[in-house]
Amino acid sequence: VRAQGEAAWRCVNYNCPAQVRQRIIFHVSKPAMDIDGLGPQIVERFMELGWVRSLPDIYRLDYARVAELEGFGPKSAENLRTAIERAKRNPIHRLLHSLSIHHLGQRASKLIAAEIDHVLELKDWSLEDYTRIKDIGPTVAENVMAFFAQAENVAMLEELEALGVNLRATEADRPKAAVTEGPFVGKTILFTGKLLQMSRKEAQEKAAAAGAKNISAVSGNLDILVVGENAGSKLKKAQALGTVEILTEAEFLERVG
Numbered sequence: 001v002r003a004q005g006e007a008a009w010r011c012v013n014y015n016c017p018a019q020v021r022q023r024i025i026f027h028v029s030k031p032a033m034d035i036d037g038l039g040p041q042i043v044e045r046f047m048e049l050g051w052v053r054s055l056p057d058i059y060r061l062d063y064a065r066v067a068e069l070e071g072f073g074p075k076s077a078e079n080l081r082t083a084i085e086r087a088k089r090n091p092i093h094r095l096l097h098s099l100s101i102h103h104l105g106q107r108a109s110k111l112i113a114a115e116i117d118h119v120l121e122l123k124d125w126s127l128e129d130y131t132r133i134k135d136i137g138p139t140v141a142e143n144v145m146a147f148f149a150q151a152e153n154v155a156m157l158e159e160l161e162a163l164g165v166n167l168r169a170t171e172a173d174r175p176k177a178a179v180t181e182g183p184f185v186g187k188t189i190l191f192t193g194k195l196l197q198m199s200r201k202e203a204q205e206k207a208a209a210a211g212a213k214n215i216s217a218v219s220g221n222l223d224i225l226v227v228g229e230n231a232g233s234k235l236k237k238a239q240a241l242g243t244v245e246i247l248t249e250a251e252f253l254e255r256v257g
Contacts, residue, residue, distance in 0.1 A: 020054070021047065023100045027055055031106060032098035033090055036083040037076070045069075055156060059084060059163040088164045091172035092119050095165065101147045103140050111136055112144070114175050119157060119167040123148040183255045185211030188221055192235060193228030195249050203252070210256045218244070226252045 025043050028035040035058070046052040051061060061084070067077035093113035097106050104112075111133050116122065122144060130141030147153050161167045179185060189212040191203050198206070203226065204214045215222060218237040224245045225238045238244040247255070 024052060024055060024058070026100050027098040028058065028087075033087045033094055035080075035087045037080045038083065056159045056163055059088065059160065059165060085164075089166055091170045092116075092167060093173050095119060095160075095167070099147065099153075102143045104144060108136060108140050110173070113169060113173040117169050120154065123154055179209065179211040182209070182211035183257075184224065187212050187223040188215045189213070189224040189226065190215055190218065190222055190234070191226045191228070193231035195226075195228040197249060197253065203249075206256050207252075 021044070024047070025040045027033055028038045028043065038058070043052065046061070051065070052058055061080070063077045063081045066072055066080060067074045091113065093106075093110040096104065096113055096119065097109040112122070112130070115133060125145065125148070127138065127141050127145065130136050130144065131138060157167065184207060189207045191200055191207075191214075195203055207214055207226075212224070218225065218234050218241070220241065220243070222238065222241075222244050224247060225234065226247045226249060227235050228249050235246070238246060
């Protein structure tokens with residue numbers, strides 16, 4: 001069917017093979033549980049073999065059998081095991097997003113995850129519990145409520161938990177308090193070139209902890225540009241603007257302490 005106001009056609013039977021296949025493929029994808037090495041073709045192969053028929057099946061794969069498959073081997077099977085074990089520890093906002101609940105995107109999943117201690121609390125939530133959260137509207141609320149009203153969905157989540165998948169809120173699910181003190185409070189910052197003493201991600205985390213907002217391009221909104229080796233065009237553009245404070249990696253580290 002095609003829902004009113006939507007362009008896409010969707011299978012309405014939650015358990016039809018096409019729905020199950022797409023749910024499993026999405027569950028393991030990068031925006032969801034981010035299980036490296038378990039792409040659509042591998043999922044389909046495991047489904048054809050009868051190894052994966054549901055989300056819990058992903059977490060009880062027989063890695064000895066996987067290792068015997070053509071194109072795998074012991075190392076690939078071990079890498080897959082490692083990726084799946086890592087995914088079990090994901091914050092619950094990733095798990096919520098991975099469930100393919102219609103209209104429940106990454107942002108809404110994070111907003112809901114920030115309000116609970118355990119995923120299964122949602123089976124007792126009312127429409128008002130959802131809509132009191134800023135930016136959660138009735139459509140998302142009703143879809144999540146419909147999902148948790150189905151006993152088989154609750155049982156599936158309980159099975160995931162029994163298999164070691166995390167259903168409890170983590171630090172990553174809690175909203176970060178706004179930084180009100182620090183050398184870069186209220187400033188925007190951008191890193192360019194090769195950093196020698198830290199990764200780009202570590203630098204961005206340090207900047208955020210010091211009150212800065214990381215942005216992705218040189219513009220009139222940029223306050224600080226931190227330059228590493230081979231800085232290139234971004235440095236030239238910032239110099240041409242004449243309003244951007246330019247720091248070396250060492251100067252940045254000195255400022256953040």
